[in-house]
Amino acid sequence: MPAPVTVSKEQLDKQFTYIDAVAGLIRDKRPRAYTHTFGCQQNEADTERIRGMLHEMGYEMTNNADEADFILFNTCAVREHAEDRAFGNIGALSHLKKRRPEVIIALCGCMAQQEKNVEKIKKSYPQVSLLFGTHALWRFPSLLYRVLTEKKRVFDIGGEDDIAEGLPVLRARGAKAWLSIMYGCNNFCTYCIVPYVRGRERSRRPEEIERELRELIAAGYKEITLLGQNVNSYGKDLGLNIDFAGLLRRLNAVPGDFWLRFMTSHPKDASPRLFDAMADCEKVAKQLHLPFQSGSNEILRRMNRHYTAESYRTLIQDARQKMPDITLSSDIIVGFPGETEQDFAQTLALVDEVRFDLLFTFLYSPRSGTPAASYEDPVTPEEKQRRFERLLRVQDEIVAERQAAYQGKRLRLLVDGMAKGPDYPYTARTEGNLLVCVCGDGIQTGEFIQAEIEKTTLRCLFARKL
Known part of the structure; x- marks a missing residue:
């Protein structure tokens, strides 16, 4: 497999030239930008890069689209509902566009990488002035410059599967941050559109990842989630x-008090070597999200998942043997075509x-352009819904039991926000990424605390700071 190609310094410098050019065009206007992200954490990370470029151009961020001069939707194509x-x-x-014709409305992300959606936007959504795909994200400054100077619509879904290092980034404030370690996917699960819109797998160099991690730690972030469509292929x-x-061990050696998480893991590439590293590295959270999608080997074969239910069970047994307190979560698709x-x-x-x-459960949603969209599917939507509800009932019973087991336990928590209830006014996460509402004196967002679990519910633990 050829090594991933990195966008050259000359190419990146050209984009910074366009950043300066846009800044010159809008300097006296003090414009505002609004961004909205649909879909996965990788989209969130991409939006942070776009926000960083907008900030460098001189845009002020706003949470109100009505007052924005630039509006961007970063889109998801994984499920029809998201589209x-x-x-x-x-x-x-x-x-809004009719009332304020000068507003620039932009669309990017996975939806924008599909030709059918590009044509739909061209024909039916004239209010969209700028559209660019996942491969063109790093060229955003030059694309926006064209919109501003040429006064016409700009559409760009071209580009190669390249990696752009050194783009500006404007992250959300708080305790948590995303850190992309790779892009794209080689798995081609028959239900999934991701390889077609995000390209093939390409890994960032470890020194670049470590450099960014060190910057995040210096900026005060306490929980860093490593992102990739399949991090186990890194x-x-x-x-x-x-x-x-090996990357986990390298990042674990970075000085500082923080947790490392990662997502998503593919079972076909998970291994005892990974679980050894997780067990050995004190900063790697003992939490594993390992989607299995179906317990049927026949359905797994039709999904092109390249593992069996038996091999998945073996992985879980190994992970729990090495990390007895590990928190496990997974994805399940109910109603895949042909499921009996x-x-x-x-x-x-x-x-x-x-x-x-924790389980993330989904009813199968056919995606145009994937093999499974053409599979014969004799089961009625009503039967699929009944199965879905049965699964939820089983899982709720399991979660209630597992949550109740935390009663009276003392845990290390990372405080990450404010809760709605007055009795437990802060939100926090356990090392296993379970939600906790917490109370007590002297609590500050972004700090680790010790707390005792006072009560439990199906969705949340409640604790008091010690």
Whole structure:
């Protein structure tokens, strides 16, 4: 596999020239920018880069689209519902555009990388002035400059699977930060559009990742989540004799008091070597999100997942043996084309056996352009919904049991925000990423505290600072 290509210094310098050029155009206007992100954490990280470029141009960020001079939607194409929401939000801006024609409305992300959506935007959404795909993100300054100077619509979904290092970034304030370690996906699960819109896997060099981690720690972030469509594949394309387990050990050695999380892991590439690294590294949170999607080997084969229910069980056993207190979560798709009652029963059996702390459950949503969209699907939507509700009932019973087991425990928590209730006014997370509402004296957002769990519910633990 060829090593990933990095955008050259000359190419990046040209974009900084356009940043300065845009700043010159808008200097006297003091414009405001509004951004909204749909979908995954990688989209959130991409938006932070766009916000960083906008900030360098001189835009002030706002949370009110009505007062913005530049509005951007970073979109998701994983599920139809996400696309519908994005189109709905864009459509609602038509009145704003008529009232204020000078407003620039932009759309980027995975939806923008699909030709069918590009044509739909061109024909039916004239209020959109700028559209660019995932591969063109680093060229955003030059694209915006064209919109401002040429006074016409600009559409760009071209580009290669390159990595751009050194882009400005404007992160959300708080205790948590995203850190992308790789981009794209090589897995081509039959239900998933991601490889078609984000390209093939390419890994960032470890020294660049470590440099960014050190910057985050210096800026005061306490929880850093490493991002990739399949972090377990990290390094395969670099030719540097480093894998994800090795990267974890390298980042764990960075000085500071912080937690490292990561997502998402693919079971076909998870290994004892990874679990050894997690167990050995004190800063790597003992939390694992390992999607299994279905407990049926036949459905897994049709999904092109490249593992079996039996091999998945072995992975979980190994992880729990090495980290007895590990928190486990997973993804499940209910109603994949051809799923029988027996297939679904095997999924329920795996859930009951593993006893996850958290599940993200989805009804199958066909995505145009993926193989599964053409699969025969005889099961009715009503039956799929009944199965979905059965799964939720089983999982709720498991979660209630696992949450109740925390009663009276003393845990280290990271305070990360404010809660709605007056009795427990702060939110926090356990090392296993469980939500906690906490009370006590002298609590500050962004600090680690010791607390005792006073009560539990299905969705939240409640604690008092010690």
